[in-house]
Amino acid sequence: MFKNGIVIGKFAPLTRGHINLINIAACQCEHLKVIISYDQRWVDQQNVRDRKRLGLKNRKKWLLHTYQEIKHISIHVIDEADIPSFPDGWKEFAGLLQPFVGEDCAIFSGEPEEVAQLKQYIPSITPVIVDSHRTRVPISATMVRENIYQNWDYIPSIVRKDYTISVCLIGQESTGKSTMAMMLGKLFNTSWTEEYGRTFSEKELFMDESLYESYDYAKIAYRNKELEEQALKSANKIVFIDTNAFITEYYHRLYEGVSNPIVTAIAASEHYDYVIHLAPTVKWVDDGLRVNSDRSKTSPLFESLLKEFPNQLPQGRTLSITSDNYLERFMQAVQFADKILETVKQGKY
């Protein structure tokens, strides 16, 4: 047992291979420091998708989420901004690492050459090579970045969350959003969200929508966002979102006659990878909550809101379903999701 241990990595992104290394290291020392070596120059060279996801905040969050309950593991950062980029700055990197090196300190790594380089500059450390052939988890972060969706099994759920493709279903009342989100989620073996507005009406207003106050809409919009976060954590590459703040704002304008500034702000900043817009071409069904059967009143409002919030129908990433046949609507949505998954499986994003 060592008194102190160190694991260094880019963790870009965190993989189960890194987790294997950290776990094995943690079993062999009293206190383990996991150090993220961060180089913004390296991030700037990545593709658009990874530039957005591989910033320091995400990398630190992924490690903290994974190890928060294990008290003898702590997470640290070395910023390489002022030293030559890897692999030209070994001496300078060792200088940055030195303050983390404690008494009786082992450095755990799968890279024998890298540890040998560090040992030259910090002779007190004891190198411990762990699974350098990557037999337990045969993956590298480079392979994951090259095709994250084919290597989905190798990344922890906290990282999956940030790479999951979101598909939001929008449309007026009684256009089949909730059923469609649920059916797609079940078919694609993934998560979906259930509209919180409905739960709120049932539990807080006892199905009497005349009891809505303007401020309730902001609560609904926030709660929907929390439910999205939750669904992302358990998603299998793709997630289906039933209703967003834009729809909450539509209801606010319908019932209150004016905009809700909080909900408007959320709706205007909403971004989903893809959107399915369900047109009100199917029969209006009374589910006990709905009161807007006259679509000649609701459609003009909905259409004007779509113009006001152009982010809600992103160009090239929106499927508009206008068929009046439920089977056709469902099959179009399924084909859309198939195509999205095919594109991402090929490593395109």
Ligand SMILES: NC(=O)c1ccc[n+]([C@@H]2O[C@H](COP(=O)([O-])OP(=O)(O)OC[C@H]3O[C@@H](n4cnc5c(N)ncnc54)[C@H](O)[C@@H]3O)[C@@H](O)[C@H]2O)c1
């Ligand atoms: N500026 C410089 O000159 C300089 C010098 C030294 C180090 N550094 C920095 O330190 C970083 C070193 O980290 P890295 O690139 O090796 O990080 P990494 O995130 O790729 O790997 C971190 C550790 O996890 C191990 N690992 C990865 N996949 C594994 C698997 N499937 N099974 C078991 N172990 C696995 C690696 O062998 C390594 O020890 C460099 O990228 C660089 O940023 C910079």
